[in-house]
Amino acid sequence: MIDASSLEFHHQLLDLAEAMKPLSSTVVKLAAAVADPDSTMRDVEAILREDPSLVAALLREANSAASAAASEISTVEGAVIRLGLARVLAIGAASSIGESEARNALPAYSLAEGGLWKHSMVTSYVAEAMYRSTPKTIGAEAVAAALLHDVGKLVLDKVLDPRYFRRGRKYNRVITKAERELADVDHAELSALLLEMWGIPTVIVDAVRYHHEPELATTPMAHVISVANTLAHGFETEIGFTYASYDLLEGREGSVKASLDMLNLKLDVVEQRARTLLEANGILPTAES
Amino acid sequence: MWTNTKTPQSLGNGPGDFDDGDDEALSPDDVAFIQRFLLERSGNTISLEQGYLVESRLAPVAEKYRVASVSELITELREPPPQLAVDVVDALTATNTSFILQDTDLCEAIVDALQEAVDALDEQRPLVIWSAACSTGQEAFSLAILLNERFPELVGSGQVKVLATDLSPTTIKRCSAARYSRFEINRGIPPTERETYFQAVDRVWLAEASIRRLVKVKVLNLMGPWPGIPRCDMVVMRNVLPSLAPRVGLQVAQKVGQTVLRSRGVFVVGEDDSQLMKNAGYERYEQERGPCYRLSRGPHND
Numbered sequence: 125m126i127d128a129s130s131l132e133f134h135h136q137l138l139d140l141a142e143a144m145k146p147l148s149s150t151v152v153k154l155a156a157a158v159a160d161p162d163s164t165m166r167d168v169e170a171i172l173r174e175d176p177s178l179v180a181a182l183l184r185e186a187n188s189a190a191s192a193a194a195s196e197i198s199t200v201e202g203a204v205i206r207l208g209l210a211r212v213l214a215i216g217a218a219s220s221i222g223e224s225e226a227r228n229a230l231p232a233y234s235l236a237e238g239g240l241w242k243h244s245m246v247t248s249y250v251a252e253a254m255y256r257s258t259p260k261t262i263g264a265e266a267v268a269a270a271l272l273h274d275v276g277k278l279v280l281d282k283v284l285d286p287r288y289f290r291r292g293r294k295y296n297r298v299i300t301k302a303e304r305e306l307a308d309v310d311h312a313e314l315s316a317l318l319l320e321m322w323g324i325p326t327v328i329v330d331a332v333r334y335h336h337e338p339e340l341a342t343t344p345m346a347h348v349i350s351v352a353n354t355l356a357h358g359f360e361t362e363i364g365f366t367y368a369s370y371d372l373l374e375g376r377e378g379s380v381k382a383s384l385d386m387l388n389l390k391l392d393v394v395e396q397r398a399r400t401l402l403e404a405n406g407i408l409p410t411a412e413s
Numbered sequence: 414m415w416t417n418t419k420t421p422q423s424l425g426n427g428p429g430d431f432d433d434g435d436d437e438a439l440s441p442d443d444v445a446f447i448q449r450f451l452l453e454r455s456g457n458t459i460s461l462e463q464g465y466l467v468e469s470r471l472a473p474v475a476e477k478y479r480v481a482s483v484s485e486l487i488t489e490l491r492e493p494p495p496q497l498a499v500d501v502v503d504a505l506t507a508t509n510t511s512f513i514l515q516d517t518d519l520c521e522a523i524v525d526a527l528q529e530a531v532d533a534l535d536e537q538r539p540l541v542i543w544s545a546a547c548s549t550g551q552e553a554f555s556l557a558i559l560l561n562e563r564f565p566e567l568v569g570s571g572q573v574k575v576l577a578t579d580l581s582p583t584t585i586k587r588c589s590a591a592r593y594s595r596f597e598i599n600r601g602i603p604p605t606e607r608e609t610y611f612q613a614v615d616r617v618w619l620a621e622a623s624i625r626r627l628v629k630v631k632v633l634n635l636m637g638p639w640p641g642i643p644r645c646d647m648v649v650m651r652n653v654l655p656s657l658a659p660r661v662g663l664q665v666a667q668k669v670g671q672t673v674l675r676s677r678g679v680f681v682v683g684e685d686d687s688q689l690m691k692n693a694g695y696e697r698y699e700q701e702r703g704p705c706y707r708l709s710r711g712p713h714n715d
Binding site for chain 2: 138
């Protein structure tokens, strides 16, 4: 057993991070292109063409009922136009992250098999709703950042003792405080480290790093991930939908409101748009079902 | 189709309805003993609800001393061999800290205060800054970087030193080594300063000699006497006072004012310390940029 504040323990965490399967080179290049304001649609298409399986996944998604295509889409360009850059990158990241590992149960976090993956998907759809509401403020890469924001939990779960961590979370209320208390490092730091190691653009890395402390970030994207994360917990547990309940979920007061005000977004509008997206993609049951 | 794979207790953030189950291995009496032990030896406080933290932090110590459980270790602590007592305090007081260089407002406030102190310096004495309860030293090395960047002539003349003290010998050893992990080097330091003042060696970042030679390290328990601590132009103690018992925190803040801080010296603490600092006889003179205080009354040391 190693003291969590020691260099040896930090190196053990690095070993575990390095052992994770990285995102594919296609996704890394795609993320860079999406985050680069000078890149063109032609650049994105060229990157996608290098990865036939991703193209197949994009065409499948573009022709799905959720995408409501009036006619069959059979080209890369058509798929990108139909889905939008934000969702294209998120689909790439989702197909690359290695769903098998991301779907594992995480005992320390009391997450059943598939629990982390579902939360990541819901968070990405909430972020997409926010992106669609204010695309000039928020980069399209926010949706992929939302999908990847908790990937560090896959590493931390391997070192956190569930017996201590459950009680630490109860005592601290804020999850990152409990993680730092017991493992010296929190999942947001670890998620950022993994993305940095995989070559993902800094704008995404920083948004993920500060998704529990968006006020420390230099770009608005951390606020998007922060709100999307909390609202996703609200959708998952159905105990959200007011600022007070979001404060309870976040473990601190005023965070969601401050971020939404900063982004000039209205809570009810974001919730409604996110719900529509989640229902259309079969993640939430529709009102009629 | 939606299936709720999460229950409230499995939230990423929320407090939820956690089930402690049979996880409690320490008795309330054990935790209460550790609470008293820690207070007496370090002034630090833990809550009686933090038995999980005691178990987690002391499990490696129990292993080191070949004791079967943390509970048995606590039994030995009732009449502890000296080194065991040190190791237990070490384990329980370890805190994660960060560089302060990304807090540009605070850094500018510190630089302005140092400039005033430098202007008042004579050739008889150096500028002295004390980073108290410095943990692994990120705060002290941040100050050394600020001095290098903003007061190069003073640094060149050798007329400045940063004292870094902590009660933990293990932590002070790490501070002295000035080696930081990839996680630690990512906290609170901009890339430019990281590249300029640290060198990546294998998996650690080693502070350059230019800042290492400015920082003098020493084991010192704030609860005991403070030998070797001279009058200081600045004392930095961010996020330290709240971890101490309120009475101890107040005594430490008062002692800084009475025995260490020069009359125009600046005491940099944490944002949550305002009431304690007021009670200890200080006033905050920086309202916007950071929690920087000066003595509002009482003894003047110069």
